[in-house]
Amino acid sequence: MSWLSILALAVQAALGFQGASYALAATGLNLKFGYTGLSNFGHVGFLLVGAYGMAIAADNGWSIWVGFALGIGAAVVLGLLLGVPTLRLRGDYLAIVTIAAAEILRLVANARPSEPVTGGSSGITGLSGKLGFFEPNFIPSGSFGIGDLSFNSRQLWSMLWTWGAVLVATLLVRALVRSPWGRVLRAIREDEDAAKALGKNVVVFKLQSFVLGGTIGALAGAFIALDSGAVSPTRWIAPLTFAIYTVVILGGAGTIWGPIVGAVAYWFVLDVVDGVLNNLWFDVSDTTAGAVRLALMGVGLMLLMIFRPQGILGSKKEMLAGAR
Amino acid sequence: MPASGALASVPAEVGVAKPDPVLVVNGVERRYGGLLAVDVDHLEVPRGVITALIGPNGAGKTTFFNLLCGFDRADAGRWTFEGEQADGVKPHLLARRGMVRTFQLTKTLARMTVLDNMLLAGRDQRGEGFFRALVPTWRADEAANRERALDLLGRFKLDRLADEYAAGLSGGQRKLLEMARALMADPTLVMLDEPMAGVNPALTQSLLGHVTALRDEGLSILFVEHDMDVIMTISDWVVCMAEGRVIAEGRPADIAGNPTVIEAYLGIDHGSSTTGEIR
Numbered sequence: 001m002s003w004l005s006i007l008a009l010a011v012q013a014a015l016g017f018q019g020a021s022y023a024l025a026a027t028g029l030n031l032k033f034g035y036t037g038l039s040n041f042g043h044v045g046f047l048l049v050g051a052y053g054m055a056i057a058a059d060n061g062w063s064i065w066v067g068f069a070l071g072i073g074a075a076v077v078l079g080l081l082l083g084v085p086t087l088r089l090r091g092d093y094l095a096i097v098t099i100a101a102a103e104i105l106r107l108v109a110n111a112r113p114s115e116p117v118t119g120g121s122s123g124i125t126g127l128s129g130k131l132g133f134f135e136p137n138f139i140p141s142g143s144f145g146i147g148d149l150s151f152n153s154r155q156l157w158s159m160l161w162t163w164g165a166v167l168v169a170t171l172l173v174r175a176l177v178r179s180p181w182g183r184v185l186r187a188i189r190e191d192e193d194a195a196k197a198l199g200k201n202v203v204v205f206k207l208q209s210f211v212l213g214g215t216i217g218a219l220a221g222a223f224i225a226l227d228s229g230a231v232s233p234t235r236w237i238a239p240l241t242f243a244i245y246t247v248v249i250l251g252g253a254g255t256i257w258g259p260i261v262g263a264v265a266y267w268f269v270l271d272v273v274d275g276v277l278n279n280l281w282f283d284v285s286d287t288t289a290g291a292v293r294l295a296l297m298g299v300g301l302m303l304l305m306i307f308r309p310q311g312i313l314g315s316k317k318e319m320l321a322g323a324r
Numbered sequence: 325m326p327a328s329g330a331l332a333s334v335p336a337e338v339g340v341a342k343p344d345p346v347l348v349v350n351g352v353e354r355r356y357g358g359l360l361a362v363d364v365d366h367l368e369v370p371r372g373v374i375t376a377l378i379g380p381n382g383a384g385k386t387t388f389f390n391l392l393c394g395f396d397r398a399d400a401g402r403w404t405f406e407g408e409q410a411d412g413v414k415p416h417l418l419a420r421r422g423m424v425r426t427f428q429l430t431k432t433l434a435r436m437t438v439l440d441n442m443l444l445a446g447r448d449q450r451g452e453g454f455f456r457a458l459v460p461t462w463r464a465d466e467a468a469n470r471e472r473a474l475d476l477l478g479r480f481k482l483d484r485l486a487d488e489y490a491a492g493l494s495g496g497q498r499k500l501l502e503m504a505r506a507l508m509a510d511p512t513l514v515m516l517d518e519p520m521a522g523v524n525p526a527l528t529q530s531l532l533g534h535v536t537a538l539r540d541e542g543l544s545i546l547f548v549e550h551d552m553d554v555i556m557t558i559s560d561w562v563v564c565m566a567e568g569r570v571i572a573e574g575r576p577a578d579i580a581g582n583p584t585v586i587e588a589y590l591g592i593d594h595g596s597s598t599t600g601e602i603r
Contacts, residue, residue, distance in 0.1 A: 175458055180443070180451035180466065187433050187444050193395070194431035198445045198509050199419035200452075208454050321435045321491035 006275030008148035014268040016155060017227050020162035021220050022266060026247040026259035027169045028216030033245070034253035035177050036209040037189030039091045042082070042098030043244055045105045046214040048236040049074035050221025052109060055124035055231040056117060057131070064131045068222055075218035078105075079211035087206040099238060110233035123232030133157075133226045158227045165223065166260060169216050174256045176212075185209055186254075246301055252311030254318075261312050270297060331370055331561060336574025336582075339366035346371040346513050346544045347392065347410075347423075352401030354387055354568075362388045363568045364401070369513075374535060374545045376555045378579075379565035380589050385548045386428065386517060388565065393425045393515055394418045406512065420447075422512035428521055428548075430498040432505075434491035438482055441490050441501060442473035445508035473508060480504045480534065496527040503534060514538060516547035520554055532558050552589075556580060564588065 013019065025047055032038045053071025057063070078101075086097045109118040118124070128134055137157040143150040151159065176182050184205050187195040192202050225231045243266070251262025273296050277289040304311070310319035330343050345368035354362040362384040369375050379385050390396040392403060394415035402411045405423050419425075433441050443449075446469035451462025477483040480500040485493065493501060499519060506514055519535070520528050536558055539545055549555055555562060555576065562579040564572040566588035572579060579585055 172458075176454075179457035180449045180462055181454055181457035183436075183440055183444055184452055186436055186440075190433035190435055191431045193427070194433060195444070196395075196415045197393075197419055197425050197427070197431070198505065199416045199424075199447070200444075201414075201416050318435050318489065321489040 005148040006272060006279065009275055010268045010271035011149055012151070013271045014264040014266075015159075016151065016267075017158045017162055017223075019263045019267045020159055020166055021224050021227070022244065022247050023166045023260045023263035024162060024169060024223065025217050025220035025244045026251070026263055027166065027173060028213040028218075028220065029244050030213075030248050030251075030253060030255075030259045031173055031177075031209055031216070032213035034248060034255070034258070035182065035189065036185045036206060036213075037091070038087070038206060038210060038213075039095040040098045040210070040213070041095045041238070041241055042100070042102030043214075043217050044236050044238065044241040045098070045102030046075050046078065046217035047221030047224065047240070048102070048105050048109065049078055050218030051225040051231045051236070052118060052124075052221075053218070054131070054222045054225040055119075055127060058127045059119075059124050059130070061130065064133060064226075067131065067225075068219070071218045071222045072215050075215045076211055079214040080207070083207045083210045087203055087210060099241075102236070102241065103238065106233050106236050109236075118233070119231075121233060123230060125230040127225055127231070128229035131226065158223070162223045162227070165219055169219070170256065170260065173216075177256065181205075181208075189254075246297065249301070249311055250304060252314030255311070255313040258311055258313045265312060266297075269300060273297075331373060331575070334370075336572075336578035338570050338573050340368070340573060342368045342370045344371050345369055347403065347405050347546070349392070349403040350401060352388070352391060352403060352411075353399045354384075354391055354396065355399050361568050362391060362398075364388060364565075364570055367563065367570055367573075369544065369546055370561055371544050372539070372542055373560035374539050374547070374558055375561045375563060376559035377546060377548045377563050377565065378550060378552070378555055378585075379571075380550070382567075383565040383588075384568040385550075385565050389425075389515060389517055389546075389548050393423055395425075419509060422510070423515065424506045424509045424511035424513070425515040426502045426506050426517060426519065428517040430495070430502050432490040432493065432498045432501050434489065436490060437487050438477065438490055438493070438501060439470070439473060439486040441505055442477060442508050443469050445505045446473065447510050469508075476504045476507055496523055499523060499527070499531065500534075503531070507538070511543065513544045513546065516545065518548050518550075520549060520551060528554065 028046065029040065029043045032040050050071035053074050054067035057067030057070055082098065082101050086094050108114055110121050112120055114120060134154055134157055137153060139153040139156050141153045143152045144156065145151055177185065184195060184200050187200065188202055188205055195202050247262040247266045248259060250265055251258030251260065270293060273293045274289060277292055310316050334340055334342055347369035349364055349367040352362060352364045353360060377385050377389065387396060391398045394413055398411060404410055405418065405421060410418060449462060449465045449469060451457050451465060456462065474483055474486065477486055480503065482497060482501055482504065490501060519531055523531065532554065535545060559576055562574060562576055563570055564579060564585045571588055572582045572585050
């Protein structure tokens with residue numbers, strides 16, 4: 001395998017569905033964490049309800065739009081249910097509550113009594129056929145691209161929808177955070193008491209940010225279900241939340257395009273490392289390679305925090321301002 | 325100054341009634357375990373003047389102050405602001421009603437510009453609603469607020485720094501920004517928690533000038549302070565607390581010679597007779 005093909009595969013992951021779905025999930029987390037300062041460590045819980053909403057719709061023979069509505073509705077309910085009692089808490093307590101809530105959701109989906117609805121530990125499969133996600137695909141079959149960097153028609157269809165959703169979500173977040181509403185969010189991130197003293201109903205703003213961020217996360221979950229055609233509980237674990245945090249911080253927390261840049265960079269680096277490990281002069285088993293690439297990602301994140309803590313797009317001046 | 329003139333005929337007694345008070349407090353208590361940190365029977369804060377809340381460390385000034393503006397919960401008592409109930413009201417609602425506070429440790433929003441700090445405090449910004457934020461009609465409110473904000477910043481000599489991050493300001497400039505920001509919220513009662521704490525003497529003079537200017541514009545000011553010199557120079561009325569209770573009230577001249585106050589500050593027992601007489 002040549003260097004060129006390693007790079008081609010990495011670019012494929014970065015620009016493909018993986019990059020798109022992570023960018024979408026990170027856009028939701030960025031609103032909560034980057035702009036409002038809410039340490040939500042249960043973001044994966046929102047992805048889970050989005051994915052299961054789609055899967056349950058498929059299982060019951062409902063349409064794809066019902067699937068989106070179910071996922072988004074569930075995310076709003078989850079956001080309110082989780083937010084109303086916890087957003088009064090200080091940051092670190094919120095982190096503990098949200099990480100536990102996401103884990104509870106996963107265990108409930110995985111449990112035997114939930115089998116009729118969620119499929120229990122085996123999950124729900126065959127989504128593509130039931131929902132007909134790929135049926136309206138107008139892209140002719142075959143592969144498009146140069147050399148090793150190529151996408152087939154199904155991949156392009158997934159990418160079109162997911163990147164489209166990323167763009168819509170990003171433009172929505174952009175309009176919101178540049179408005180006076182977004183200014184209040186940033187004020188809450190800096191100092192809640194100051195915002196209160198100036199007449200802002202802090203809990204309501206936090207709740208709005210929490211619910212909208214969660215809804216965008218649920219949308220990412222729904223697309224992941226659509227693309228893979230199957231949903232199983234093993235996927236929605238805490239490390240996925242941490243990966244999305246990595247994307248947000250890598251791109252620059254509290255920046256508009258940071259989640260997109262972060263997601264592309266994340267998958268590019270991850271897959272280049274993967275490609276290199278698989279092509280060394282000695283054999284590295286798949287499991288070892290998987291562990292090593294995550295360890296290297298951790299080292300990379302540490303280096304980033306030391307040398308460029310504001311992320312790729314973040315402003316150093318703003319970062320230093322916060323450190324005072 | 326007609327407002328402080330009206331106080332001339334008010335006797336210097338604890339709990340004395342004043343003409344047209346802005347804030348009226350009745351039976352407020354705050355306990356921490358067995359300690360009764362605040363225990364104020366009756367207090368009226370006069371309108372249109374500078375009222376200083378003084379007392380030695382641990383007198384309960386800041387606790388009392390936090391209770392009044394809703395940042396802490398009272399165990400008992402009622403109080404009214406502008407004649408309407410103010411106890412049990414959330415702090416942001418009190419702020420919207422015109423009771424705006426500052427903090428002892430300044431709370432400037434570090435990663436926001438000086439101008440954004442000001443604009444945040446602006447009232448009637450429709451764009452702070454979630455859905456209305458997406459309709460650009462808020463730009464008209466923003467333009468009006470911006471003009472007012474720059475005006476206020478000019479008055480506090482911060483206009484040149486409008487686009488700087490607040491974190492870049494010096495300690496004194498942050499105090500000024502916090503005061504300007506409080507004014508941006510269009511208050512009727514400004515509550516200042518130790519505005520002169522940790523400020524150099526030159527800036528203290530400038531801050532004092534700003535505070536008296538506010539009074540002359542008709543605002544009511546209540547401020548916590550324990551520097552006697554500051555209090556004597558600018559306040560129209562002084563309320564002295566010790567061990568959670570109001571122990572003396574009066575014009576600065578009344579307070580300066582009050583043996584109860586001196587005792588509370590210096591902790592010297594002048595003999596039981598002196599303490600009894602004043603009350």
